[in-house]
Amino acid sequence: MHTTIYSARKIITMNASHPSATHVAVRDGRILGVGSIDELKGWGPHQLDDRFTDKVLLPGLVEAHAHLMAGALWRYTYCGYFDLRDPDGRNWPGGRTLEAVIGQLSNASARQPDGPLLGWGFDPIYFGTQRVSRHELDRVSSARPVGVLHASGHILNVNSFVLEKAGLLRTGVEHPGIPLGADGLPTGELKGPEAMMAASAVVGLDRSFLSGDEFGIRAFGKLAVRAGVTTSTDLAATLLEPELVSLLNITAEDTYPLRLVPLLRLIGMTPAQAVERSVALNGRSTERVRLGRIKVVADGSIQGFSARMRWPGYFNGAPNGLWYTAPETIRECYTLALQNGVQVHTHTNGDEATEMALDCLAAALKAAPTRDHRFNLQHCQLADAAQFRRMKALDMCVNLFANHHFYWGDQHYSTTVGPERAERMNACATAQRSGVPFTIHSDAPVTPLGPLFTAWCAVNRLTASGRVLGAHERISVADALQAITLGAAYTLKLDHEIGSIESGKRADFCVLDDDPTEVPPEQLKDVRVWGTVQGGRVFQAPQPV
Amino acid sequence: MISGLMSGVKPGVIPTLIVGGYLGAGKTTLVNHLLRHADGLRIAVMVNDFGELTIDADLIEGAEGSVLALAGGCVCCSFGSDLLGALQDVLQRQPPPVLILIETSGVALPAAVARSARLLPGLRIDGIVLLLDAETVRQRSADPYVGDLVRQQLLDADLLILNKTELCSPTQLAELNDWLPTMTTPGTPAVQANQARVPPELVLGFHAGLDADPEGATGTTGTTGASGAALARWAAQPIAQPLAPASDRFVNELLVLSAPQDPQALLEGLSDPTAGVVRAKGWLTDLAGQRHLLQQVGRRIELLPLAPDAGPSGPDRLLVIGLAGIYRIGNLLLNK
Numbered sequence: 001m002h003t004t005i006y007s008a009r010k011i012i013t014m015n016a017s018h019p020s021a022t023h024v025a026v027r028d029g030r031i032l033g034v035g036s037i038d039e040l041k042g043w044g045p046h047q048l049d050d051r052f053t054d055k056v057l058l059p060g061l062v063e064a065h066a067h068l069m070a071g072a073l074w075r076y077t078y079c080g081y082f083d084l085r086d087p088d089g090r091n092w093p094g095g096r097t098l099e100a101v102i103g104q105l106s107n108a109s110a111r112q113p114d115g116p117l118l119g120w121g122f123d124p125i126y127f128g129t130q131r132v133s134r135h136e137l138d139r140v141s142s143a144r145p146v147g148v149l150h151a152s153g154h155i156l157n158v159n160s161f162v163l164e165k166a167g168l169l170r171t172g173v174e175h176p177g178i179p180l181g182a183d184g185l186p187t188g189e190l191k192g193p194e195a196m197m198a199a200s201a202v203v204g205l206d207r208s209f210l211s212g213d214e215f216g217i218r219a220f221g222k223l224a225v226r227a228g229v230t231t232s233t234d235l236a237a238t239l240l241e242p243e244l245v246s247l248l249n250i251t252a253e254d255t256y257p258l259r260l261v262p263l264l265r266l267i268g269m270t271p272a273q274a275v276e277r278s279v280a281l282n283g284r285s286t287e288r289v290r291l292g293r294i295k296v297v298a299d300g301s302i303q304g305f306s307a308r309m310r311w312p313g314y315f316n317g318a319p320n321g322l323w324y325t326a327p328e329t330i331r332e333c334y335t336l337a338l339q340n341g342v343q344v345h346t347h348t349n350g351d352e353a354t355e356m357a358l359d360c361l362a363a364a365l366k367a368a369p370t371r372d373h374r375f376n377l378q379h380c381q382l383a384d385a386a387q388f389r390r391m392k393a394l395d396m397c398v399n400l401f402a403n404h405h406f407y408w409g410d411q412h413y414s415t416t417v418g419p420e421r422a423e424r425m426n427a428c429a430t431a432q433r434s435g436v437p438f439t440i441h442s443d444a445p446v447t448p449l450g451p452l453f454t455a456w457c458a459v460n461r462l463t464a465s466g467r468v469l470g471a472h473e474r475i476s477v478a479d480a481l482q483a484i485t486l487g488a489a490y491t492l493k494l495d496h497e498i499g500s501i502e503s504g505k506r507a508d509f510c511v512l513d514d515d516p517t518e519v520p521p522e523q524l525k526d527v528r529v530w531g532t533v534q535g536g537r538v539f540q541a542p543q544p545v
Numbered sequence: 546m547i548s549g550l551m552s553g554v555k556p557g558v559i560p561t562l563i564v565g566g567y568l569g570a571g572k573t574t575l576v577n578h579l580l581r582h583a584d585g586l587r588i589a590v591m592v593n594d595f596g597e598l599t600i601d602a603d604l605i606e607g608a609e610g611s612v613l614a615l616a617g618g619c620v621c622c623s624f625g626s627d628l629l630g631a632l633q634d635v636l637q638r639q640p641p642p643v644l645i646l647i648e649t650s651g652v653a654l655p656a657a658v659a660r661s662a663r664l665l666p667g668l669r670i671d672g673i674v675l676l677l678d679a680e681t682v683r684q685r686s687a688d689p690y691v692g693d694l695v696r697q698q699l700l701d702a703d704l705l706i707l708n709k710t711e712l713c714s715p716t717q718l719a720e721l722n723d724w725l726p727t728m729t730t731p732g733t734p735a736v737q738a739n740q741a742r743v744p745p746e747l748v749l750g751f752h753a754g755l756d757a758d759p760e761g762a763t764g765t766t767g768t769t770g771a772s773g774a775a776l777a778r779w780a781a782q783p784i785a786q787p788l789a790p791a792s793d794r795f796v797n798e799l800l801v802l803s804a805p806q807d808p809q810a811l812l813e814g815l816s817d818p819t820a821g822v823v824r825a826k827g828w829l830t831d832l833a834g835q836r837h838l839l840q841q842v843g844r845r846i847e848l849l850p851l852a853p854d855a856g857p858s859g860p861d862r863l864l865v866i867g868l869a870g871i872y873r874i875g876n877l878l879l880n881k
Contacts, residue, residue: 170666175664198664
């Protein structure tokens with residue numbers, strides 16, 4: 001029985017009965033005790049480890065809505081507007097002009113001369129009215145497939161070579177997601193999942209892409225260490241056998257730094273099959289892979305105008321969005337899941353989708369009365385106060401998309417939902433006032449993995465242009481830190497194991513150079529992450545180079 | 546919808562039907578029914594999931610991932626969230642299917658699925674068949690959540706199959722028949738069915754009897770006599786046997802066209818609901834001597850010019866399914 005006692009400048013425990021301490025004792029990957037060195041000595045022989053003596057420890061951060069694809073994307077060329085660090089800590093400067101992005105792609109093309117060339121994270125919204133067409137990407141190469149995925153994940157730009165290979169470089173293409181140029185040929189912009197899929201195989205975005213290959217699983221682990229994350233969901237997995245075996249094997253390695261919670265997406269199967277599969281998967285859970293939850297997608301996205309909106313609908317008059325799963329299917333899934341003890345997380349963006357999910361759960365709970373089910377609404381961006389009160393009445397949890405304010409808040413204000421509803425989007429304060437257990441998320445790779453940045457978004461609600469969007473929905477730093485630790489753990493039904501630093505729980509710590517409770521709230525995102533301790537194992541993030 | 550005059554029939558382009566409808570309308574029942582009556586046709590059925598598909602075990606020859614191989618060369622593929630990827634796989638099968646059926650999810654907009662599928666050069670969308678649950682469709686069309694979706698599905702349809710009519714009283718059915726034309730695109734015909742048992746040709750089109758494939762890449766050789774005999778045999782069979790009582794709802798006819806036709810007049814006539822034509826396929830020669838493939842699924846009619854060396858030899862022919870009691874086509878034709 002080996003015991004290590006870590007000293008720290010400060011340990012913020014998130015345990016209300018013992019909020020801070022200077023030492024934590026770890027044995028067998030779990031927390032033996034928290035307190036002063038004198039209080040911990042009573043556990044017997046130990047080794048004192050002072051490497052964190054000038055650091056601040058938080059419970060390991062919990063990201064309750066991300067995708068392993070955030071790791072897999074680093075196979076490809078980052079083309080975003082903002083600087084971003086890769087899994088190894090190398091800084092990739094943002095492309096501030098279209099020319100700069102084309103330059104980045106051209107460099108990548110020279111480094112890797114064969115096969116498809118794919119860029120990601122592209123956000124031409126910052127380039128004003130300038131549109132990108134196949135002709136610009138033809139300057140990168142006209143002899144190999146070149147594609148650039150937008151940050152939203154909803155648009156793909158491709159070069160002429162890709163269009164040709166996909167059979168789309170012809171006149172007569174009629175599709176709302178495929179704009180045509182003056183020559184009658186597609187411009188190379190492919191909008192929406194259907195249009196993108198027509199060319200995705202040619203640019204190397206094939207169907208196995210989302211499932212998290214070995215590179216992606218490892219890269220995601222590194223991203224997590226750099227963000228202080230010790231537990232993350234993979235919120236839409238297919239969990240087919242080869243993918244699952246790969247996931248179980250890689251995460252079982254001593255050096256894998258993360259606990260993953262993959263959710264089975266209800267698609268291509270009936271609710272009964274999904275529930276049965278989840279029950280079976282639950283039995284295959286390991287310490288670092290927690291299986292047995294279901295993800296349902298009710299509608300699309302607000303910025304893609306495919307979210308289902310209640311009256312009065314979109315601010316710019318766009319028609320209502322799409323249902324991705326039928327209400328009857330969701331109700332059946334909820335009922336069977338309740339009966340079988342399976343937790344369901346439902347993606348709702350528009351407030352009509354949220355209302356529908358609430359109706360479905362109310363009906364399912366009548367058919368299968370269940371306590372403490374903790375069904376989650378994911379994103380749930382537009383819910384109003386009455387809907388939060390219903391969530392409370394139905395014992396639901398909610399995971400709000402705080403990062404959206406920064407990246408798309410200005411568009412929500414001006415175009416998608418208008419000023420008033422933009423101010424209530426991702427209403428953390430209302431969730432809190434209503435007593436709905438909540439957490440906040442990045443939806444990485446849609447926005448970068450980084451719970452401290454997400455907390456900053458919830459605390460400050462600043463948009464990219466600097467507008468405070470929804471001052472009355474801001475929450476305190478303490479509440480935001482709670483949301484990204486114990487709050488997130490609660491929504492995943494893991495709060496008895498993780499989310500706070502207290503005796504008996506997993507030795508999962510987020511190791512910081514700065515104290516997030518001491519820095520000004522507007523600098524919360526700049527708090528430096530040293531690395532993590534996960535299950536008692538120490539992982540130092542690569543130092544920025 | 547009358548289109549297709551711009552593009553010729555291309556070799557290797559596979560005809561494709563969309564089978565849509567909200568949950569509970571009977572899409573899977575229809576697909577099962579069609580697979581049981583595929584009669585040697587190599588059909589590829591794309592389904593959202595295998596969940597409710599109950600294919601007789603003796604029909605299944607093998608299963609690999611998301612593809613079920615069935616007796617007689619049919620395959621059934623579940624596409625989940627990636628229809629185009631699954632279609633691309635199907636298009637590469639050897640031998641290729643002669644027909645693709647896409648069963649959409651209950652919340653899909655069939656026209657949107659058709660638009661996406663049309664992006665693939667290897668297939669051609671012949672039409673959208675929409676199944677309706679006769680008992681619940683009116684209620685669903687007013688549902689606060691899915692009403693707009695159900696109403697859009699109705700507008701998207703080329704041909705309606707009003708299913709589960711056995712659950713409706715004659716009064717309900719009469720009201721429904723008055724209501725439907727107010728909800729659909731003008732000219733959209735509706736046929737009635739119990740348990741989705743319609744004549745298979747209504748959806749699958751005409752293949753049996755067309756031993757000379759009018760869309761074949763290689764020109765056909767002198768099989769006029771045999772072809773004529775096969776067609777005559779097909780035409781002599783009442784549609785939907787042994788699926789009584791459907792047969793009293795439909796008539797079928799083989800028309801041998803001995804003279805050139807005025808395509809515009811014929812298209813207008815066929816698309817007039819009072820002609821009672823719900824499905825047609827065949828080929829004809831226009832007044833300038835150009836041959837065309839004619840394809841009709843409900844209100845959607847396409848006339849595709851045939852290359853001189855494509856299409857069958859022998860006299861022009863049209864195979865037609867009409868609604869009993871309404872159907873009349875003879876006066877649309879020139880010198881039949």
